[in-house]
Amino acid sequence: MNFNKNQEQSIFLLLIIVFNLSIFCTKVNAQEKPQKLIPFDAAIKTGKLSNGFTYYIKKNTEPKHRVTLYLVVKAGSILEDENQLGLAHFMEHMSFNGTKHFPKNELVAYLQKSGIRFGADLNAYTGFDETVYQLPIPTDNAEILKNGMQIIRDWAQDATLDPEEIDRERGVVLEEKRLRGGAQQRVQEQTLPALLNYSKYAKRLPIGTEVVLKNFTPAVIRSFYKDWYRPDLQAIIVVGDIDMVAIEKEVIRLFSDLKMPGQPRKRNIYNIALDGKNKFKTVIDPELSETTVEFLIKHKEKIIKNETDFKETLIRNLFSKMFAARLAESSKRPDAPFMKLQGGYGELMGGLNALSVSLIPRKGELEAGLKAGWTEVDGIRRNGFVQTELSRMKQELMSEVEVSLREKDKQNSTALADQYKVHFLKGQAVPGIEKEYALVKKFLPEITLAQLNAAAKAMIKATDRDVIITAPMAEKNQFPSQHTVYAWLQQVQQSKIKPYTETKSSLGLMTNLPLKGSITAEKQIANIGVTEWTLSNGAKVVLKPTNYKNDEIVFLSLSPGGTSLYNNVDYESAASAAGIIASFGLGDHDNIGLPKLLNGKQVSMQPFIADRVEGLQGVSTVKDLRTAMELVHLYFTAPRKDTALFRTIIRNSAQQISGRYTDPNNVFADTISAVLGAYNLRRAGPSLEKLNSITLDKVSKIYKERFADAGDFTFFFVGSFNPDTLRLQVEQCLASLPSSGVIEQAKDLGIRTPKGKISKVVKAGKEDKATVKLVFTGDYEFNAENNLSLSALKEILQFRLTERLREVEGGVYTPGVLMNRTKYPASRYSFTVNFGCAPANVEKLIAATLDELKQLRENGISPIDLQKFKAEQIRQNELMEKSNSFWLNYLSSQYLDGEDPKAFLKANTEIEQLNVGTLQQAAKKYLNEDNYIRFVLLPKQIPGS
Known part of the structure; x- marks a missing residue:
């Protein structure tokens, strides 16, 4: 039972910047004829x-x-x-x-x-x-x-x-x-x-x-x-x-027999009236980690009912996309006096929508950051957009709608139910995806740059504009007054702002095609519809074509090694390398040009370097598969190096680290990580010392080393592809990747959770609440039977603790149970129980948790709880079996661990055969308190203490 997430966060985080009929609206042009x-x-x-x-x-x-x-x-x-x-x-x-x-x-x-x-x-x-x-x-x-x-x-x-x-x-x-x-x-x-x-x-x-x-x-x-x-x-x-x-x-x-009250109360419709006034609020809080500035410009919502509304919706949607893209681009400039600038137009509440702008200034540069950010916004109001921006966003929007149309028979029932919910609540039009597509195709070409620029002037208005500035206590003495902030905004409005210009690159993603390789061997695993290819450079490709979606291909590549191959001195550079290099752009295109080049293409690709593996992950449509494959090739062969942007990344990271520990949750999380990692340097929290050990040369060198040799990579493809078409792309872009024939293995660094009983109490924060995390760990034999027993115990413990801690004790909202198991570098398992509660109830609820574990060990698992697990897991398997993302994760995990990829075929049979005796033995073995670590976060001052 979730409190509505739209009310769960601060109000300026409510805005939804997605294409949806329920969101974008504006006034109807009085000169247009009424529409049906x-x-x-x-x-x-x-x-x-x-x-x-x-x-x-x-x-x-x-x-x-x-x-x-x-x-x-x-x-x-x-x-x-x-x-x-x-x-x-x-x-x-x-x-x-x-x-x-x-x-x-x-x-x-x-x-x-x-x-x-x-x-x-x-x-x-x-x-x-x-x-x-x-x-x-x-x-x-x-x-x-x-x-x-x-x-x-x-x-x-x-x-x-x-x-x-x-x-x-x-x-x-x-x-x-x-x-x-x-x-x-x-x-x-x-x-x-x-x-x-x-x-x-x-x-x-x-x-x-x-x-x-x-x-x-x-x-x-x-x-x-x-x-x-x-x-x-x-x-x-x-x-x-x-x-x-x-x-x-x-x-x-x-x-039909539902009864109306004898004298029903009037159900009033409440709305938030626009008063034409601007509001200004500042908040200082000791647990905020950084200064933020938020602008909200409020507008009346208009429900989409006719075609005129729909066309105006497209204009607003295009405006929101272009506005968001312009602000995001400005955040990428190394000389920007803000760390982040973002915005968009979306739903608020009470009959209102809002244009939001959020910026995080550099430390000590609030005035410069605010002025620079508002200059970007006011520049859009004054000078508008350029034709290339509109053309790109039209292409992007049309591409999104085309994908939705191709998936019309694969729409999720819950997504459809949400549309009908909005119709009931607001009277919003529900034409169906085919009619939506026809309307977009009809109106999108008619929309002009002049209309977009007129929308920008209307959206970025000077009334109904709220400014909220929040900051940590350390910034208290530097906090500006309302008069000062308004003076800054006035200075921006009186200054000259150069019109936005951009140059469009004539280069394609790959200017020179690599010399093709070949597929040297093929193997079928017919039971699960999987094909394995071995490439001429030694790489392996695992394919599972499906029809679960009409136009979705998910992708993952893995190679053993990761950060485990680097010493502690170079660890931070290794751990950061993939993210930093990816932020520079790719090949001939920098971080501003690359997104523009990919605009309108439904494709994404991201490299990563983890503890024991490196690789890439992504998703693509059928039409954009070629682009996805070119991206893979370029991430291996053409990473960029950007000195100015690297300095900006390090500077921004330093600012985040400096404010990190004002948040008690960060203090608690870093304590947990350090203890569970036996205080190994790699498991300790971030610090300026660690950050300063990262150098661009190291980052570039390590990234190239991790992706220099494709011969020990395995590439996984799952989705709606034609293997014959993919074959051509694989030969061109994957089999052509460099390879030395060296097969690497990740190193065992010996990082293990300490044995025995450990207790850690962290006192931080001012709220009258506690957070509890209990961790049970140990060695175990990695096999299908034990893995299933661990999964069953996790779910059954969730049943039991929800009943005990929530329903019987009434002391928590929702307890959580997590289970983790690994085969490499060592076969290990862990159970983690976490919950929030009143500080006064910590010991009572921990005792209740341990009592439930004791009952599972001594009295066994109830047949009813086992029945619940079996029913839930079998039903989940039915759903997962038709999911591209499940098969991608499952196959890559099985191959990485050297396990049988056909094991899933026996999953439901093994679940049915699971019995209470087996689970009681597992509970005795895995839910014991020999290796038990308890973490408790308490406020600095406990009320009443």
């Missing part, structure tokens, strides 16, 4: 029952044998009375704690036994204006589908709201509220009222107030439920591999 409404997608069956309940039903087979069910309620925190603050969100929690047909916790238990994961699959969120429940379930079992529909019906009006369950849930919600505490939350509390124009939204954060959460009576939450969980404010959305006619009949049967 965009027709609703005819493939969707929709209707409204006599009681006002709405339904959307769509057949969609991605993924197969699955359906996504949503219950959407037009009721969020904005509707709360003063004595109900936080109860919209609390009501969401209570829907999982007992309904008419699933009392107490039976709902979650039933779904887990049906293979549905709590939190990952079964979930919900509460926003200001809506509450949405999400339930993805299998459709190959009629009983599960029937019960899933019944669960949605129960949520709509049959939550039991048992007083005992309410009291038990108070602690969970209060702990969720506690988890949000920190510097960003404090910034939000101080800035949100002004950003939201002191509207009701600023007084209705969904998480609520501690006073209400602790003291409300059951009658108060029942009142909220009765008032707002009613059929005229609700919709069910059913998207998946279903019989639409049968589902419609079931919707009518189940939801």
